[in-house]
Amino acid sequence: MEIRHLRHFIALAEEGKFTSAAQRMNIVQSGLSVSIKELEQELGSQLFTRTTRKVSLTAAGELFLEHARGCLALLNDGVQAVRSQDGVVRGRLHLGILQSLTPYVPLATLLQRFHSSFPQVEFGVRALSTETAPALVRSAYVDLSFQAIIGKERWPGVQVIPYAQDSLVAICSSKHVLAKSSSVRLEMLRHESFVDLTPERALRKLVDQVFTQHHLMRSSVYQVSDIETQLHFVAHGLGVAIVPSALARSATASHHLHTLRILSPTPKLPKWRIAILTRPKRNDFPRKTTVELFLDTLAELSRMPKPTDDT
Incomplete structure (x- = not known):
């Protein structure tokens, strides 16, 4: 059994399709298929059930998945520990990010500062969906990911670090009739046409939750x-939307938008929450890991005073 077998197995288990798993591992689909067959033959058990549309784990596959993830995570930790013995920080840092992260994290500045401080660290950044990020972190394919938290999600083998929370506001065009007001009742918004994100997006799920909790319907045009x-x-007057307030503030001037505070009866509107996902910290490392150094850099940047209009 080779390390590539474990990586290919985890990729297929998480992606659920040979095509997307092969793309993720940067190999041809036939090569991935051969690798999985070799692994199944060595284990003497079928790990996947295959249909024309989807690949699913068998009971044996489910059992093997957690062990495979643990092996790769330990291997990654060991490589990082050995590479850092001479005092030079090496290793890797693969990050997962959200599309709506910019108002809360000065990402470009953060990445530039970390790379300047630790130039020997292998670096990679990719946008992730809220559905795939926890599994990718658990399998050590991603070292740290920013994640929108909608409910009380918990994922075994993944540490959840609260990072930011924000209030929800309504936005409309600066020429919309609602732009004459500073606030709007939630029940009034149900009469408006909505510009929504697609159903799988975290913010869309949160907005759906708001209307469901208040037993209101809206027109998602x-x-x-x-x-x-x-x-x-x-901004072009096609409808209204509900977004986090920091996102609204950052977009209002450039998009000619108007922000409205949402007045709602009980229950209170939920918050837009962002957390950091990573694997649980190990205490047997003599030095800080690349994840810990990245979190230190993030904390330092967060403590810096924000520039004023005069600077």
Whole structure:
């Protein structure tokens, strides 16, 4: 059994399709198929059930998955410990990010500062969905990921570090009739056409939760896949939207938007919450890991005074 077998197995288990798993591992699909067959033959057990549309883990596959993840995580920790013996920080840091992270994290500045401080660290950044991020962190394919938290999610083998929370506000075009007010009742918004994100997006799920909790219906006329398009549609008067307040503040001037505080009866509106996902900290390392050094850099940047309009 080789390390590649474990990596290929985990990728297929998490992606659920040979095509996407092969793309993730940067190999051809036939090579991935051969690797999985070799692993199943060595274990003497079928790890996946295959259909024309999807690949699913068998009971044996489910059992082996956690062990495979643990092996790769331990291997990654060992490599990092050995590479850092001479005092030079090496290793890797693979980050997962959210599309709506910019108002809360000065990401470009953060990445530049970390890379300047630790140039020997292998670095990688990729946008992740809220569905895939926890498994990728648990399997050590991603070392740290920012994650939107909608409910009381907990994932075995994943440490959840609260990072930021924000209030929800409504936005409309600066020419919309609602732009004459500073606030709006939630029940009044149900009469408006909504520009929403697609149903799998975390913010969309939170907005759906708001209306469900208050037993209200709304007209989701436009469903777009990214926030920039959502803001663009709202700015052109196609509808209204509900977004986190920091996102609204950062977009108001450039998109000619108007922000409205939402007045709602009980229950209170839920918060937009962002957490950091990583694997639980180990206490047997003599030096800080790349994840801990990244979190230190993030904390230092967060403590810096924000520039004023005069600077």
